[in-house]
Amino acid sequence: MLPALTVRARRLPRRRVLLIVVGSLLAVAATVSSLTPARSDAPVASVADELRPATWAIQIPVAWLAAPLPHARRGDQIDLLGVRPGDRAYTVPIAYAATLVASDERGLILEVDETDASAIATARGSGLLLVPLLRSSR
Numbered sequence: 001m002l003p004a005l006t007v008r009a010r011r012l013p014r015r016r017v018l019l020i021v022v023g024s025l026l027a028v029a030a031t032v033s034s035l036t037p038a039r040s041d042a043p044v045a046s047v048a049d050e051l052r053p054a055t056w057a058i059q060i061p062v063a064w065l066a067a068p069l070p071h072a073r074r075g076d077q078i079d080l081l082g083v084r085p086g087d088r089a090y091t092v093p094i095a096y097a098a099t100l101v102a103s104d105e106r107g108l109i110l111e112v113d114e115t116d117a118s119a120i121a122t123a124r125g126s127g128l129l130l131v132p133l134l135r136s137s138r
Contacts (some may be wrong), residue, residue: 001018004006010070016136030038031066039128043136047101047102047109049124051103052111053110054113055111055112055113056111056112056113056114056117057101057107057109057110057111058109058110058112058117058120059106059107059109059110060080060108060110060120060130060132061106061107062105062106062107064107064124064129064130065107065108065129065130065131065132066083066085066129066130066131066138067131067132068095069108069134070098070132070134071102072103072134073100074100074101074102075099075100076099076100076131076135076137077097077098077099077100077134077135077137078095078097078098078099078100078108078132078134078135079093079095079096079097079098079132079133079135080093080094080095080120080123080130080131080132080133081093081094081130081131081133082094082123082128082129082130082131083129083130083131084127084128084129085129091131092123092128094116094119094120094128094130095110095112095119095120097135098110098111098112098116099111108132111134122129122138
């Protein structure tokens with residue numbers, strides 16, 4: 001046999017073998033962790049679970065508000081006024097004692113009854129902006 005055509009078995013460098021082993025172990029661990037469902041000790045409560053009977057949650061986007069809500073916490077009572085700006089401006093009360101469920105930079109989530117929910121929807125449908133008023137806790 002010609003010496004140029006013979007192939008000797010080469011040994012892989014130790015570093016390359018180590019990288020192959022570590023990469024294989026990481027791939028197996030990622031596969032196993034994606035197959036097992038994530039467990040949480042505490043069940044996550046939905047907004048519907050937090051509402052009182054015969055009430056609904058409604059989200060009021062920030063774009064609907066004529067004024068920002070004063071610093072409020074969950075459970076605070078909010079009154080809503082409807083405002084029509086312009087030459088013939090007027091203000092009308094929309095909802096009383098709506099309970100604040102949550103608030104963030106996108107808007108407010110209020111707990112309302114059926115009359116308040118329909119009043120808020122009617123006010124927005126007629127182009128009114130909403131002014132939230134924070135009720136005193138005393």
